[in-house]
Amino acid sequence: MDQALYNSLVDISDSPAARAGKADLMLDRARWAATVFDRYDRAATMAIVDAVAEAAHAMAGEMATKAVEETGFGVAEHKKLKNELTARPLVEHYRDQDFVNSRIDDARKIVEIPRPAGVIFALTPSTNPVATLNYKILLAMMTRNAIVISPHPAARAVSIEAATALARAAEAAGAPSGAIQILETPSIPLVEAFMTSPKTNVILATGGTPMVRAAYSSSNPAIGVGPGNAPVFVDATADIGAAAQAIVASKSFDNSILCTNESVLITVPEVENQLRMALKSAGAYLCTDEETAALRRFLFHPRGFNVEAIGRDATWIAQECNIRVPANTRILVTPITQIGVEERLSKEKLCPVLALHVAKTRTQALSQARAVLRLTGAGHSAAIHARDEAVIMDYAALVEAYRVVVNAPCSQGAAGFATNLAPTFTIGTGFFGRSSIGENVGPQHLVHWTRIAYNADRKVPFGNFQGVGRAFRGQLPTAPADGVPGTAPPRFAAPTPAPSAASSLDAATKDELRRLIAAELRDLLRK
Amino acid sequence: MSQAKTEFLERSKTFWNPGKTQDWIDMGVDLVIDRREGYHLYDMDGRRLIDLHLNGGTYNLGHRHPELVEVLKAGTERFDMGNHHFPALARTALAEALQAVAPGPNFKYTAYGSGGGEAIDIALKTARHAAQKKKIVSIVKAYHGHTGLAVKTGDDRFSKLFLSEDAQGEFVQVPFNDLNAMEDALRGRDVAAVIMETIPATYGFPMPEVGYLPAVKKLCEKYDAFYIADEVQTGLMRTGEMWGCTKYGVEPDIMVTGKGISGGMYPIACVLISERCGGWLSEDGFGHISTMGGAELGCIVAMKTLEIIQRPEVRTMVQYIGDYLRAGLDDIMVQFPDFFIGIRQHGVIMGLEFNHEQGAKPVMKHLYENGVWAIFSTLDPRVLQFKPGLLLSQADAEDVLRRVAIAVELARDEVMGSRRRTY
Incomplete structure (x- = not known):
């Protein structure tokens, strides 16, 4: 689409209305994606997570080189390592944690149901553009959230390329369209439009102090981090x-x-x-x-x-x-x-x-x-x-x-790569550092839990929730386009099978992955 | 109803249109739209309605879309309607933008009307000039507007009243989805054009059968008639593509777009004309004149409308909205199989079919009472026109389904008698 043609006579592209319109559209699309994502079961979710991690791993070196070329920051070889560490090892670190199914606490007579945040607006820095992007996108996918990335302008091109590739991998693995989006023209006023929008559920702010403070001032929930020293x-x-x-x-x-x-x-x-x-x-x-x-x-x-x-x-x-x-x-x-x-x-x-x-x-x-x-x-x-x-x-x-x-x-x-801390590219600086979170930010921060709480009185029995779970309906069936050859015929609501298959990784592959990751970590420690 | 509204409705009857005002009251819809924003309408008594009527897609992007308001405001700093005699910056820019998105490579020019009817008249005149024939074929129960030629193509409900029905045998109507009737009408090679709503809206969105529209186009080619696509209600991404005819594999000779192209902000309608049909624009460019057709402020708004509609996010939104509402409506249909008997759908163009000859009217009424505004099909009142906007939010879509389930049950009980719910 030729923007010049559309803006040649009257150009409002720099108006608050245009910025709000841009933000609304991306965030509404993300909301739809999050709504559908919430229907996915754990196997379907992990299939997407693994596909994204593989894609991130596969392009780690190429993206590292491009990041250094674009920003002038850092060492390509080290960036490649970080890009890899924020792919498979990150997923492995959280593999045994379930952010999809409810969990039962018989002792406390409480059942907890995970509720994804919904739409995450995530800022990524120029210093670690691709590693941070990998990390935030994978956290979002693990928790069935939609994410809109706002890259630092100095790392715009490489960030767009990386996010687009990850979005493609996610959708190929069944993720809802728009679950991963990237803002291609980041500017301070536009970022503010996203941050202050009521359509944003949480802001994941990694970047300079002004940006982090702006996130906290936005009136939306924010997970922001301060500088280090x-x-x-x-x-x-x-x-x-x-x-x-x-x-x-x-x-x-x-x-x-x-x-x-x-x-x-x-x-x-x-x-x-x-x-x-x-x-x-x-x-x-x-x-x-x-x-x-x-x-x-x-x-x-x-x-x-x-x-x-x-x-x-x-x-x-x-x-x-x-x-x-x-x-x-x-x-x-x-x-x-x-x-x-x-x-x-x-x-x-x-x-x-x-x-x-x-x-x-x-x-x-x-x-x-x-x-x-x-x-x-x-x-x-x-x-x-x-x-x-x-x-x-x-x-x-x-x-x-x-x-x-x-x-x-x-x-x-x-950052959790030579210790057993959670691997992260968002270091919670907690109350000392004017942040809401004091640990390494992970997927657990992008989910809240609805708690079913029974009467504590011992005489009141706790319910049996074993096997009682949400119906995960999976992807939305495609509506028919009547009269167009090859589209679905009209049909009554039949229970649609969830798109889940067993996790795409078999045990042997998992062992191999764990071995590779251990080797990577050992290399890292030797450096 | 508030005293203020009662008094207002009296004034409406006195000064504006007594029949229409009273008809709505009789149908149980005492709506007087006051404030409006996004897909929400507010009655003058303050009640909120989710708009699923959209005036046939006029409010595709919602009411008072902030970017359209902004571009119109900014436009007034430089433009007004313009002088229709002269080459004009905005008219030409919009024509160029339309040509870039036209449903085929042969489209060349755009002529402008101030509304859909006028644009249809231009399309019909253009076809007649190009074909040097007068006869026009349309569909039984078609609806193309109320102007001189357009009204003759439609149901005589709107022409006879004004003694304006065709008397010369120049306007022939054939049933929809009937290729034999179409061929019979064209066989004499005396037809200038067939005009087709891609999906007849006012007739309740009966869907073209697989292959029907391309076959009509083939018949047109066979018998030297032009194919005019009326994309007023099916264009502008409502099918998930820019133009509905494209989805059905038809490249028309002339295409009309209206309603939504105005963004609901400034009246305009456009006729896209292929090179083959556009001869009059060279032969006598003053042949058709319209002071307000293609008003430059309208062109400015239309260009922004086109730009927004082409953003990649919109396509996904339409897919989500269509899929999500369909899944929810299917669930509701299962609950009331004796009453809610069908869904016609293409993208966000939907018709809900009820098992009663006036069935959509009580559904409309109960939806209205439950905060949703959707209108029955004038020419087939069994069918409710269900037309969500391109940018409908997930929250609104979910709320619509909740309200539809309630209203359908109430309407069913009203029409068919209450029954015991079974679960």
Whole structure:
């Protein structure tokens, strides 16, 4: 359709009416899809989920390359891994959880029926465009919700390509048309029209702080997350070599584009020298004071972080600052003496630059770690390398973060990829971070449960709900187009068989998948 | 009924149309539409109705669609109706847009009327000019409007009253779905055109049998007559495609679109003309003149209407609405098999058939009392016209089904006597 022809005389495309019209149409279509999706049983649902995961897995590499080309952020090889991790392993993580059938609690005399949110409006960032998109779409499919993706404009093309492919895979596997949609022309006023629409049931906001705050101000339920700024404490009891390896691997992973990356490394004098050596041998370059000053100027502009530096290689950043580093340098470490508003390098840095602060004592180190998160990143992530459980407990209880990764890379660990936390691309920053959810966001947050509650009095018997369940009617039968050859003849309502088949994965395939995933995770940990 | 409404209805009878005003009251429908928004109408006494009449698809996109209101407002900053004598920016732009979506590659021009009847007259005149023949064949109980030529193609209920029925034998009517009758009418090769509603609306949407419409088109070709498709009620995505005739595999020579093309905001109707039929536009372009036909503000609204209808989401919406309502209506039909006996459907064009010669009237009345406005078929009152909009929300669709189930039962009891419900 030639828009120029339609708009040549009177163009209202930039009016509030046009934006509301666009939002209404996509959201109404999504509502229809959600209504039909709610008729699907678990097998039909999981067949769609698996098909989408396979499609996401198959294009992981291609989309990674395209994301890096379009945004300039990150490392294609690492993005491929993330794109893969947000496909099959994500599904495997939740495979045993049932968001479709009701569950019976005989002890409490309660039956719970899952009720999908309906229409999810999901923002995806430019930093992890495809991984976040995979993750949000799969969460929506697991819970039989319709989802409208609003990609970051800087990652628009790759996001549209990925979402379109996933939508096609979903529909081929039986998903209702429009269950996955993507907003092809995202703009701030248009996104606001979607966020404030009463047709949106929940907003899944991953992105910059203004967007997240806008989501919370929309009057619709929102699951939004704040920025990160993870402190990592290397205690005197730590295995210093292993700690340095994990930190460098994490900081260099996708050039620190994950908001869970370590931002400020804090340690104590007893192990300072040993840690410096270990960092160097792991591929870190330790900057001089002059070099640190140059990096500070380069990374922090008066208006904020230099977007040019986001997700860039350590060597590229060093070159920009006229710092001569070995070609195999993976991260830049900038020693800092202060933490707080007066030291910009103690803020979030979505690039492989790590601030290093040596506290006088362990007590002071913990207080400095709290200060890092007071500056920015409250409720997000923290990491610690230590062998003493009491230290770990003290640290975790003090820092205002809802996940504290122990002896593992924080980038991956806090996001659930090197720990047993739920794999996620939406880190709940909870009450510390002005969010409604404090854990790694998962499918459980996109379903509410209707609870059938019996009289607690023991004399009143509980009903027998075994085998009593909703009739899942599956896809809507296609209405006839009378007189058109080949369309369905008029018919009376006959019970239509649900489109479900047994899950498309047999046991052997599942085992193979689990093996592949375990291998992927092991690779990840080695990096 | 409020005192204000009673008084208003009296004034309506005094100044506007006593017969029509009274007929509605007699049918139990005391509707005076006041506010309107989306697919909701509000009676002047404040009662809400879900609109399933849509004035035959005029309100396809809903009442006062915000984008149409906006484009009309913006349009008035630059345009008015325009001067029909001259080449005009908006008329040409709409003609270009229509040609791009025409039901075949041979369409070239668009001529404009201010309403459907006028557009039908233009279509018939165009065919007569191109064929240099006068006879027009239409369908028994067809409805193409009330203007000079159009009224002659339809049921004589509307022509005899005004002594305007055909007296020269120029207008022949044949039964729908009867190919032999059609061939008999065409055999003399003296017919300029056959005019067909793709699905006759006012006749209660009897559906063309498989192959009927393409066969009529073939007969037209065989006997040198043109095929005029009246797509006023079947066009603009109501069948799930832009034009109903396309779904049936017919490429007409002339096509008329009206009602919905106006967005319900500014009157306009359009005649799409193939190159073969458009000779008069070159021979004597002043041959047909209409001051208000193709008013430029109407063209602006029509272009936005076309643009909205072509958005990919709309196609899915129509599919969902048609499938969902059909599934629900099938369930209701099973409950009242002695009364609710059939559903005619193509997309969101639907006719509900009841087992009584006036059966749709009590259904209409009880629907009205239960918050839904749908109208019976004037020329076949057994059938209720059931015409949901292209953008009907899921919530409204579900609510419609709930209300239909209630109303059908009440109407059934009224017509056939109450019975014990069986479950």
